Amino acid sequence: MKKLYIQRYTDNQRINHWLVVVLFGLAGFSGLALFHPNLFFLTQFFGGPQWTRIVHPYFGIGVFLLFLLMFIGFWAANTWKRRDTEWLKASPELVLHDDEEKMPPVGKYNAGQKLVFWSMTLCLLVLLVTGLLFWQAWFAESVPIALQRVAVVLHALAAFIMSLTAVVHIYAAIWVKGTLRAMTQGNVSAGWAKRHHLLWYRDKMEGAQRDIQAERL
Ligand code: HEM
Structure with a gap:
């Protein structure tokens, strides 16, 4: 029998991602190069120390603006529902025993994915605001030095949390078999959708049935 696939992302969403x-x-990596002398060697990949310092803030602004596009497309599906709290309470079962049968059904994203989404959003906001405060080439001159010092610490902290979040995100994308193709091909198998996102699967199926009926009319 032919395997059925359901679209999860458009081409534009995947390119954006x-x-x-x-x-x-x-x-x-350009940020790490500036963070500690032991990581100074990384500057050679960005055209030397001066260039690393020049380009790093622009890379940061680029990430923020591109993520903003993703945010606009995805925030609605990531709003917190009561069932997400239930899912979170049951999650030790999933992590410790890999037992998905006992998990409450979820929509397009589960509570773990939603936490990753909001953590990324918050970290990128903090990175942008704090980064602007001590950007020597443009704004730092008019910012009190004490505020700049606090901004530097918060900037590093947000970068650290953001990197940990990205590691969790990548691990989960690889760990849950069949997930990667959502971002490589834009679709997932019907079996994957039913197993991991039952409510979203039902929505999609009902939508497809409505389309078929409308075509018959
Ligand atoms: C090699 C690194 C990465 C891999 C392999 C990867 C993989 C994936 C996959 C497979 C999905 C689809 C998950 C699903 O639909 O259930 C996804 C979604 C997503 N990814 Fe990534 N990703 C990576 C890095 C990143 C980074 C660095 C960010 C942000 C800075 C990011 C932000 C997102 C967001 C916002 C979504 C949509 C999920 C949501 O709205 O909750 N990803 N990623």
Whole structure:
């Protein structure tokens, strides 16, 4: 029997996602190069120390703007529902015993994915605001030095949490078999949808049935 696939992302959403990944990588590694002398060697990949310092804020702004596009497209599906709290309470079962049968049914995203989404959003906001405050080339001159110092610490903290969040996100995308193709091909198998996102699967199926009936009329 032919396997049935359901569209999860459009081509534009996927291009947007992968551009965020590339720019996030560039912003992250150029940031690390400036963070500690032991990581100074990374500056050679960005054209030397001066260039690393020049380009890092632009990579950061690029990630923020591209993520903003993703945010506009995805925030509604990531709003917190009562069933997400239930899912979170049951999640140790999933993490410790890989037992998805006992999990409450979820829509397009589960509570874990939603937390990743909001953590990324918050971290990128903090990174942008704090980064602007101590950007020497443009704004730092008019910002009190004490505020700049606080901004530097918060900037590093947000970058650290954002990187941890990205690791969790990538791990989950690989760990849950059949998920990666959502971002490589734009679709997922009907079996994957039914198993991991039952309410979203039902929505999609009902929509498809309505389309078929409308075509018959
Ligand atoms: C190599 C790195 C990455 C891989 C392999 C990856 C993979 C994926 C996959 C497979 C999905 C679809 C999940 C689903 O529909 O259930 C997804 C969604 C998403 N990814 Fe990534 N990703 C990576 C890095 C990133 C980074 C660095 C960011 C942000 C800076 C990011 C932000 C997102 C967002 C916002 C979504 C939509 C999920 C939502 O709205 O909750 N990803 N990613």
